[in-house]
Amino acid sequence: xxxxxxxxxxxxxxxxxxxxxxxxxxxxxxxxxxxxxxxxxxxxxxxxxxxxxxxxxxxxxxxxxxxxxxxxxxxxxxxxxxxxxxxxxxxxxxxxxxxxxxxxxxxxxxxxxxxxxxxxxxxxxxxxxxxxxxxxxxxxxxxxxxxxxxxxxxxxxxxxxxxxxxxxxxxxxxxxxxxxxxxxxxxxxxxxxxxxxxxxxxxxx
Amino acid sequence: xxxxxxxxxxxxxxxxxxxxxxxxxxxxxxxxxxxxxxxxxxxxxxxxxxxxxxxxxxxxxxxxxxxxxxxxxxxxxxxxxxxxxxxxxxxxxxxxxxxxxxxxxxxxxxxxxxxxxxxxxxxxxxxxxxxxxxxxxxxxxxxxxxxxxxxxxxxxxxxxxxxxxxxxxxxxxxxxxxxxxxxxxxxxxxxxxxxxxxxx
Numbered sequence: 001x002x003x004x005x006x007x008x009x010x011x012x013x014x015x016x017x018x019x020x021x022x023x024x025x026x027x028x029x030x031x032x033x034x035x036x037x038x039x040x041x042x043x044x045x046x047x048x049x050x051x052x053x054x055x056x057x058x059x060x061x062x063x064x065x066x067x068x069x070x071x072x073x074x075x076x077x078x079x080x081x082x083x084x085x086x087x088x089x090x091x092x093x094x095x096x097x098x099x100x101x102x103x104x105x106x107x108x109x110x111x112x113x114x115x116x117x118x119x120x121x122x123x124x125x126x127x128x129x130x131x132x133x134x135x136x137x138x139x140x141x142x143x144x145x146x147x148x149x150x151x152x153x154x155x156x157x158x159x160x161x162x163x164x165x166x167x168x169x170x171x172x173x174x175x176x177x178x179x180x181x182x183x184x185x186x187x188x189x190x191x192x193x194x195x196x197x198x199x200x201x202x203x204x205x
Numbered sequence: 206x207x208x209x210x211x212x213x214x215x216x217x218x219x220x221x222x223x224x225x226x227x228x229x230x231x232x233x234x235x236x237x238x239x240x241x242x243x244x245x246x247x248x249x250x251x252x253x254x255x256x257x258x259x260x261x262x263x264x265x266x267x268x269x270x271x272x273x274x275x276x277x278x279x280x281x282x283x284x285x286x287x288x289x290x291x292x293x294x295x296x297x298x299x300x301x302x303x304x305x306x307x308x309x310x311x312x313x314x315x316x317x318x319x320x321x322x323x324x325x326x327x328x329x330x331x332x333x334x335x336x337x338x339x340x341x342x343x344x345x346x347x348x349x350x351x352x353x354x355x356x357x358x359x360x361x362x363x364x365x366x367x368x369x370x371x372x373x374x375x376x377x378x379x380x381x382x383x384x385x386x387x388x389x390x391x392x393x394x395x396x397x398x399x400x401x402x403x404x405x
Binding site: 008085195 | 213224226227228233236237241244245248249274276277278279282283285286288326328330331332337362363377383385387388392394
């Protein structure tokens with residue numbers, strides 16, 4: 001875990017006010033924190049988008065060296081003006097309150113790809129955008145069979161419309177180079193696979 | 206599919222402060238054919254970010270920074286200071302390259318020589334328009350490190366030098382906990398040999 005110089009005891013929360021409370025929540029924080037050279041900062045104003053924790057899964061078949069990918073519409077890319085607001089990703093979803101990250105990872109992989117996860121390893125945790133958003137991701141690598149993987153999936157009542165396909169690790173890396181996979185979780189997951197698949201295939205063979 | 210397969214019905218402003226949040230009402234074409242029902246999507250309209258892996262190809266070192274992150278505090282993390290590479294918002298009229306050079310100087314004190322684009326990506330495209338252009342920039346880490354940041358912008362930054370191996374290990378172990386830095390250090394792990402051959 002982070003070995004930073006300071007910790008949460010070096011922060012004083014002065015006030016916290018709701019700015020928006022809808023599908024997402026945004027709060028306005030006023031706080032001060034200890035400075036590296038000693039003493040305290042002036043009162044800082046920070047708008048923070050509050051989001052539930054996420055679990056993500058790299059669905060990997062160690063026998064074929066293939067990863068299952070999904071394509072879906074993304075409102076954030078549409079809002080950015082992107083000419084192609086459909087995104088190619090690994091599996092990810094919000095962890096429900098009474099659910100472990102592991103059980104969510106298995107459930108979401110089944111819902112989004114139709115694949116059942118065998119072995120499951122937690123590989124990392126990170127904040128996608130800590131400048132203004134509290135979203136936190138726990139990333140797993142999950143063992144799947146890509147035999148027969150594909151088709152259209154997703155929970156229609158949640159407005160999901162997901163195309164499933166699989167690629168070799170090398171082909172997925174080429175998609176990153178070409179800019180076809182261009183979201184942080186997907187790029188980090190596939191790059192992790194490229195760096196770690198040899199040891200993973202030994203463990204899972 | 207592309208942008209023409211989306212029909213924006215309306216955009217409702219939800220908040221307009223430091224960040225701008227809107228609710229999109231839209232329909233899009235479905236993979237199976239036909240159109241979705243109208244759906245609503247809340248989105249933060251975020252500026253464009255440039256980030257840089259500041260790499261010294263002679264010493265095989267990088268410079269990292271540590272700073273307070275209010276969003277990590279809001280998440281309830283016991284360690285709301287985060288270790289990262291240099292990054293910041295691109296100002297209007299400024300290119301991503303100019304911003305990467307300026308931000309590296311402001312946050313680390315290092316002047317960037319050669320600069321190569323490594324990657325472009327969305328941080329969290331489900332609910333944010335934030336887009337990052339990631340560079341690798343040539344620096345010298347000789348004598349580098351110390352306290353930096355623009356006090357006007359309430360930045361309080363500690364810059365420090367690590368070997369590339371140490372920094373990559375920090376990304377692997379969770380000591381580095383943010384997407385831009387993990388993605389950048391993975392990129393360095395895969396490209397450092399060819400980069401050193403080009404830059405030395």
